[in-house]
Amino acid sequence: MRDSYPKPPAHIEPYVRVLGSKLAMQFLLTFGGAELYIGRNPTERSRVVQLVGVDLAAELSETLRQTQNPRIPLAKPWVAACLAHEGRSVADIARTLHASDTTVRGWLGKDPYRPSPARWGDA
Template sequence: MIAPDRPYPRPTAQVEPYFEVLGLTDTLRFIEEFGGTEIYIAKNPRTRSSVVALLGFDKANALTSISHRLQPRVPLAKKWRACAYKAQGLATVEIARKLGVTDVAVRNWLKVGEVQNHAQRKSTPLPPLPLFPDL
């Protein structure tokens, strides 16, 4: 999951709109606060808004410009967040506590992320498999 040209993991399709507008740190904060819940992004955010309180007016306003790309329910993105927290230097047990999962689950997710990262860095593609292998 971690792309070779940047220290943070590539966001999933559900997380990408948030990531484009908010960046890594604020996307993580937003998902921590609202993940798994339905959220309404107001066209004209007010200062009393919980989104404004968390992100500030400018970023809350920026979310309105992409609200058509957002799902009604904020994704939890636990696997992606585990890789992002690891890229920030958090220990496995800290990640597990933040996500409310076991350290075993986090280790498995990180292992899969490392394998995907390694596969992305390979410069030579694998040869195609034959359509009709010899029997």
């Protein structure tokens, strides 16, 4: 799935491939930082299903079954880059990610997910 958001790092790519960047961001903000079990046949009672729907939850379950780590990553630098891409302010991003504005500026300043200016003709 290709969208205009910053390219995800490798450990986030499976989530973005299944959910797309916007929904992957919401998923990481909701479940990141802890282990998460998604059954092979997720039901409507599942918080994952409530966020992404039955079909995407099942596809995500199958994709994540291939990884060894059941912990959902936080990926705050990438999420910060995506939120900035959406036009959110540094202060708003900091509040959303429970990080300081200084930390967010640091992430955005060395944003490894942002294409180089030469690719966009901004040089």
